[in-house]
Amino acid sequence: NAGVMQNPRHLVRRRGQEARLRCSPMKGHSHVYWYRQLPEEGLKFMVYLQKENIIDESGMPKERFSAEFPKEGPSILRIQQVVRGDSAAYFCASSLGPGQNQPQHFGDGTRLSIL
Amino acid sequence: QKEVEQNSGPLSVPEGAIASLNCTYSDRGSQSFFWYRQYSGKSPELIMFIYSNGDKEDGRFTAQLNKASQYVSLLIRDSQPSDSATYLCAVRKTSYDKVIFGPGTSLSVIP
Numbered sequence: 001n002a003g004v005m006q007n008p009r010h011l012v013r014r015r016g017q018e019a020r021l022r023c024s025p026m027k028g029h030s031h032v033y034w035y036r037q038l039p040e041e042g043l044k045f046m047v048y049l050q051k052e053n054i055i056d057e058s059g060m061p062k063e064r065f066s067a068e069f070p071k072e073g074p075s076i077l078r079i080q081q082v083v084r085g086d087s088a089a090y091f092c093a094s095s096l097g098p099g100q101n102q103p104q105h106f107g108d109g110t111r112l113s114i115l
Numbered sequence: 116q117k118e119v120e121q122n123s124g125p126l127s128v129p130e131g132a133i134a135s136l137n138c139t140y141s142d143r144g145s146q147s148f149f150w151y152r153q154y155s156g157k158s159p160e161l162i163m164f165i166y167s168n169g170d171k172e173d174g175r176f177t178a179q180l181n182k183a184s185q186y187v188s189l190l191i192r193d194s195q196p197s198d199s200a201t202y203l204c205a206v207r208k209t210s211y212d213k214v215i216f217g218p219g220t221s222l223s224v225i226p
Contacts, residue, residue: 109158
């Protein structure tokens with residue numbers, strides 16, 4: 001499967017625990033984007049990363065949330081001390097580059113549920 | 116004013132008709148425009164992208180862009196029940212900018 005791979009597909013955590021969401025971009029893609037989607041709502045941008053760099057994190061809460069895209073391995077979205085309001089679908093997308101005609105391709109998402 | 120606006124719908128059209136989905140954006144400097152389709156519980160799927168004024172056609176889909184009016188639309192010809200989904204309009208200002216999504220328009224194609 002050459003598409004964007006996200007895991008796990010479903011993640012259940014209790015309040016106060018940590019959630020780690022992983023995203024492997026499409027082969028050859030070096031740009032990764034994370035979005036959050038609440039039920040019946042649109043996609044909200046969180047963070048845009050390139051290998052080893054954060055390009056734009058303006059959509060990510062300042063506390064408890066962090067993201068990385070190391071030189072080797074998948075991109076990780078980390079949520080510390082989760083709360084009920086963190087329950088959502090988290091989508092990762094990747095693109096070949098920053099070019100004008102380089103669209104983003106999405107993974108199947110991780111559904112995070114907080115008990 | 117929201118950055119990207121769409122009518123939430125639902126928009127209902129009979130099978131075989133043309134479905135017209137509209138999107139407006141606030142940043143006049145926006146350069147790239149995308150349409151995604153999202154089925155309930157699934158991930159967004161890219162349908163088309165456009166960055167020049169005018170029309171761009173791909174099969175039954177036509178994207179139309181009017182930068183002067185800050186308006187982009189998607190036409191679906193010969194609508195099928197399988198086209199029933201939420202359609203997301205997305206806008207990017209420059210190559211290194213984030214993509215901003217609209218709230219989506221729910222389309223229902225009635226057999």
